[in-house]
Amino acid sequence: SGPDCLLSLKVPRNTAWRARVTDVLMINCTVVMEPNCWENIAVTWCRIDDNHECRPLIHSNHTSTVWRSVSESERLSVLIFWSIYTQDAGLYRCEIKSPTPAVSHSISVTVTVKTPLSVEVQFSVIYISVFVVAVVLTAPLIMSRGVKKCQKDE
Structure with missing residues (x-):
């Protein structure tokens, strides 16, 4: 990762996901960067709280993240909810701290009750x-x- 390693996070505006309680839900964030710059890149996920601050997610057996390779210069960071609940509804973002800080647009997650x-x-x-x-x-x-x-x- 050097100074010429420019990156971007791609999440279209107004991205929204809907799931039913206890479903598995996967939301993703596309990371685009030069092929030789992937070393030491860490994407983190956060949830926007009532104060409009993005609080980092603490991973548990309830959520996890994985990388999916799309091409040499493009990868997906996927946040997986293994069993989603109504309290998981809200706005999420992916972010990278270095080499250049970047934050994605918000991803809206709606959780409905199974009827x-x-x-x-x-x-x-x-x-x-x-x-x-x-x-x-x-x-x-x-x-x-x-x-x-x-x-x-x-």
């Missing part, structure tokens, strides 16, 4: 399932009668 299927949908699923089972069970009987009838006709 149970409505009664109408549940009954529709039951009716369709019963119909499919009936067709599967009766089709061989109908086919075998057709074969016997053809044999009698001969």
